[in-house]
Each structure stands twice: as structure tokens, then as C-alpha cells.
Amino acid sequence: MIGQSPAPGALEIPIRRIDPDVPLPSYAHPGDAGADLVTAEDVELAPGQRATVCTGIAIALPQGYAAFVQPRSGLAARHGVTLVNAPGTVDAGYRGEIKVTLLNTDTTTAVRLARGDRIAQLVIQRVEQAVFREADTLPDSERGAAGFGSTGGHTQGAAPTGR
Numbered sequence: 001m002i003g004q005s006p007a008p009g010a011l012e013i014p015i016r017r018i019d020p021d022v023p024l025p026s027y028a029h030p031g032d033a034g035a036d037l038v039t040a041e042d043v044e045l046a047p048g049q050r051a052t053v054c055t056g057i058a059i060a061l062p063q064g065y066a067a068f069v070q071p072r073s074g075l076a077a078r079h080g081v082t083l084v085n086a087p088g089t090v091d092a093g094y095r096g097e098i099k100v101t102l103l104n105t106d107t108t109t110a111v112r113l114a115r116g117d118r119i120a121q122l123v124i125q126r127v128e129q130a131v132f133r134e135a136d137t138l139p140d141s142e143r144g145a146a147g148f149g150s151t152g153g154h155t156q157g158a159a160p161t162g163r
């Protein structure tokens, strides 16, 4: 079911329809993290092609929040469509139209998306703004500087040596 009534205590976000005919972002199920975004334009992506498309909406997030534009798993698994910059970050101060940079990763098949198709999902989260305080040494930790596969790779990949 699409277009649930809001959960009690849900965060209210002012939204402006730049394109008056596009639906507002909506959660497909109660408890979903992502509200679906649609494309406001028809687009065809050749194999390997990307395109930045309009969603027809602009929002005003409260300070201390950000919205993350995430790919949809169905589009990814069925058609190889993802987002170049996943997740796209919408800053609290941004008042412009939310846009989505789609990428067709399929090497042989073009993908056609029609105005109104759901192309991505918007996840709204609280975020911290840090103060970066320079230090000569960092506190010890169990991991230390080990990373980039230091705990073992997949079956065919050897872990790279750390520096």
C-alpha cells in the first residue's frame, strides 16, 4: 500500500512542489526508512550512460538533519540502475530541487524510465557536525590502522598488506 498516514510524532518537513503534478515522496510501508522519489521527466539511459534527472520537489530540512538519496534495490537488481554518487547528500540548508544522478550499469541493455516512475528513495537522518581538533597522536584502538581487507578478503582475494 502506498501513501500511509504519518506515524505519530513523525518529523514534519516543509516541501515545495516545483512540478505541481509530481506526487510527494511516500513510504511504501509503515516503518520503511526510505520515501520513494519519482522522476519528473522521461529518460532513456543507454548501457553505461548516466543522467541527472529532476524529482520536481524541494524540501527544507531542520538543522541537524540531512537527507540521503539512495538507490532502489529493485531497479538495481532488475535493470542495473544505480546512483553515481550514492548516497547523494541533501544538506539542511539546500532549498533547490532534489535531483538524482542515475547510472545504467548494464553493459548491453538500455533502460527507459517514464515521468512518475520511482527512481530512488530519500532517507532522512540526524547528523552531527564535528569540530576537527588536530592531534599529534590518536587514542589506541583494537583495530589500529588495519583496514582495506585486513580481516581477510573473499575466497579469491588475498588481503593487501597494510602500511
Ligand SMILES: O=c1ccn([C@H]2C[C@H](O)[C@@H](COP(=O)(O)OP(=O)(O)OP(=O)(O)O)O2)c(=O)[nH]1
Residues within 6 Å of the ligand: 069, 085, 087, 088, 089, 090, 091, 092, 094, 097, 098, 099, 100, 101
Ligand atoms: O544526489 C544529490 C546530491 C545532492 N543534491 C543537492 C543537495 C545538496 O545539498 C546539494 C549539494 O550536494 P553536494 O554537497 O553533494 O555537492 P557538491 O558537488 O559538493 O556541491 P556544492 O559545492 O554545491 O556543495 O546538491 C541533490 O539534489 N541530489
